[in-house]
Amino acid sequence: MAGESWKSQTWWNLPVYTGDVSGVCSALYELGGMVVMHDPSGCNSTYNTHDEIRWVSMESLIFLSGLTQLDAITGNDQRLIDDIVSAANTFHPAFIAIANSPVPWLIGTDFEAICKKVTALTGIASFHVETNAMHDYTKGAGQAFLHLAKMLLSEDAGAAGDSGTLRGLPGTGRIIAADTNPDGRRIRLNILGMTPLDYPVREDAMAMRRILEEEGFEVVSNWAIGDGLQSLKRSAGADVNLVVSSTGMETARWMEETFGIPYTVGVPTGSFRRILCEAVKKSALTRKSSVPYLEILNSLPSREKRKNPDTPVRCIAGEPVTMGSAAADIVLTDGKPCDLIALTETRQGLLPEQGFTPEGERQIREVLAEYEEVTADPMLKEACRSGCRFHALPHFALSGRLYLNQIGSLLEKGGSL
Amino acid sequence: MLKRVSGFHETLSDGAIAHLEEGIRIADASFPAPFPRTLEYNAPAHGTWNIVHIGMAVPQSHSIYVCSDNCLRGVVMTAAEMGCRDRFSSVMLRERDVQVDNLETITIEGVSDVIRNLPKEPPVVFVFLVCLHIFTGSDEDYIFRELGRRFPQIRFVKGYMDCIRQKEGPTPDMKLRMAAFGIIQPVRKNPARVNLLGSDVPFDRDCELITLLSSNRFEVKQIYDCDDFEQFLALGDAAVNVCTYPNACQAVKDLSERTSAGFVYLSAAVSFDEIRAQIKALSDVCGRDLASEDWMREQERTCIAALQELAEDLHDWTVAIDYTAHSRPLGIAKLLIQHGIFVECVFLDAILEEEQEAFNWLKEHCPDLRLVPTIQPGMVLYGRGKDVVTSGRRVIALGQKAAWFCQSGHFVNIIEGGGLWGYQGIRDLCALLRQAKEEELDYKRMIPKKGIGWPSLCSTVVSTQPEE
Secondary structure, three states, X not given: OOOOHHHHOEEOOOOOOOEHHHHHHHHHOOXXXXXXXXXXXXXXXXXXXXXXXXXXXXXXXXXXXXXXXHHHHHOOOHHHHHHHHHHHHHHXXXXXXXXXXXXXXXXXXXXXXXXXXXXXXXXXXXXXXXXXXXXXXXXXXXXXXXXXXXXXXXXXXXXXXXXXXXXXXXXXXXXXXXXXXXXXXXXXXXXXXXXXXXXXXXXXXXXXXXXXXXXXXXXXXXXXXXXXXXXXHOHHHOOEEEEOOHHHHHHHHHHHHHHOOOEEEOOOOOOHHHHHHHHHHHHHXXXXXXXXXXXXXXXXXXXXHHOEOOEOOEEEEEOHHHHHHHHHHHHHHHOOOOEEEEOOOOOOOOOOOOOEOOOHHHHHHHHHOOOOEEEXXXXXXXXXXXXXXXXXXXXXXXXXXXXXXXXXXXXHHHHHO | OOOOOHHHHHHOOHXXXXXXXXXXXXXXXXXXXXXXXXXXXXXXXXOOOOHXXXXXXXXXXXXXXXXXXXXXXXXXXXXXXHOOHHHEEEEEOOHHHHHHOOOHHHHHHHHHHHHHHOOOOOOEEEEXXXXXXXXXXXXHHHHHHHHHHHOOOOEEEEEEEOHXXXXXXXXXXXXXXXXXXXXXXXXXXXXXXXXXEOOOOOOOOOOHHHHHHHOOOOEEEOHHHOOOHHHHHHHHHEEEEEEOOHHHHHHHHHHHHHHOOEEEEOOOOOOHHHHHHHHHHHHHHHOOOOOOHHHHHHHHHHHHHHHHHHHHHOOOEEEEEEOOOOOOHHHHHHHHHHOOOOEEEEEOOOOXXXXXXXXXXXXXXXXXXXXXXXXXXXXHHEOOOEOOOOOOOEEEEEOHHHHHHHOOOOEEOOOHHHHOOHHHHHHHHHHHHHHHHHOOOOHHHHOOOOOOOOOOOOOOOOOOOOOO
């Protein structure tokens, strides 16, 4: 093994984020499909105990395959297929998603073939989400949304012209005014990347919709809290996508490539709300994607220049889209710089020049110790330096149920961060 | 009724739900596996212990799990909710560890790095290997030999979170118990010492089992009496080891062979004949007559009186029992039914060998008793409006899963028998069932919490979903 890469893989006291398999389940939970984790045991219990707040109150067809050593060694995929088909024939789910765990990944289980067979036997669309339990939830949920989008919107994709836009749907050449397009209707948008792992407060989904409607938008769909598949199927008709967590990035990029729908990244929180909404309108108008919180954070002087006794150095750490938006709000509210530290894996294009991406407990401690003021999940407090001014912002995907009763609406936090 | 997921609701008609029946009449059930293996559901009842709890029960131990993110998450958060983060660490596996190595390097270097970063070196470290170690052919002996060489003052214990093997051999918790007790070595024997081992639920000092022994001048120790690792190791001085929990049976048996101690397995007996047989077995291994015939007769008489009182109290109720509450759910069903208490269903996924007699009796005398699985996919519908109990009676649930599936706040919140044993165990069971009838608990908030007996820092929020 090259070098000392293991140094970024040890965690002697800090927790790890929700894993990719749980991310898949969380993303698809409310959509009427059936999710099967191809895993021996434990994934389902972990998921519904620590990573899912809806398990008690809302049913969903999420099951474990109960893979055995014998089946793995002998390559017996038939039991998995039979069991999925049996359950599908009982429940008639809207779709079937299969997520993967370490051993099937290691032995190269052919999930594409399994999905084809399941679809052929049940008549239900089936897809595989390429997890292997070695990544965090942003990867799993991101992949799940992407595969779902490809499944739901493939007909629309087929109808798209060479320009990459949909015939008969809003697209290239349609100039969109501030709040309406030439047809006199509102700008339509999809909310991408909303799961309780980043938004455990149920009301945030409604608040998000309300805020966006107040700002003059028509919300076509929410991927995926509170909306069913019927809403999601209309997504290709949107003018713009609003990506509210990194779990929505892959789908946003795919929809941009496939349908020409631009995206804007950020959360309408506090002082940042107005800037974000203007950016969404601009994206719809110019058909160019943007990450407006980056523009704010990149306009700050470098951290080195800020290091003086009169200016406490501040950071916010966590998932980059939500925390980047919060950082922008802090900058706008307080007029003081705030660095963004991304602790989750999906971050391409989501980090400012001053962004940091520590891996493993050692690096997280090293980075956080540099700051005099930190906003992060309470479990990270111990990694901060002594005397640090710490602002607790519980993140369900990190501290799970420990601080559930302290988690407030991310949208309403505003300058209170 | 709580909201049902929209798409699912649309696709599954009420008629289909109504006709989807889980569970079978015991008359139609096979032994020991009444249900086929298929996809698995997991109910939100988590009061039982997992391997994190079991490892932490060894005083001063530190646990290090070497596995991938998604697998780590459950054990990391278990430790965090227990308030034991300072006794738990992890090494997260990546693809490259498998691609360029067979996990030996990352395991050795990662565990070493963790230990060097701990504020104090623990006397004993549990290192948990996972399915990937098995499938990549890691040389486990080499790993532990190297760790021992690097840290000679630490006792390393090999634990497994190898779920892929649990259906074809001992479960991870069985293997962990064997490994944990495996470090106890023979020390100078104390003929008056008896260990009571295996149960994750501590027995009260005044319980019948301990009283029987202590009144005959035996000193009884449980793992919970050990304040530090040295005292844990000193458990090797016992003349007799008593095990009361099936999953720990082999571990305690192995310990007894190694330390040349007497061994007896006393299952959580729930019939008078069994209790008599167990007291005799305990007397034999201890070399003393622990209870007289008169005493046993008197105990039986008081038990019958308690059961009769219970039957009168519950005349219009039914009892539902689950396997997490007690390792002998069928035995309890038989006991209650024999004394006029209505039992409509028992929740279990497999039947222990020691339950065969009760199974046969119930099959013959109560053919309509329903065995209901807890992990079959159809169980996703229960606990949210669909009734398991069809008699119309109000339900007292014995155990968390029974409470969930029967949607009953009248429940007895115990796991693994709750320390109930012998005649007193029967009387206490009656008292708990009567108490459950009187008191309705907020089971939806209680049962998602992990590991009964451990502190819980978990702040459960039942629902942020508006009700219909």
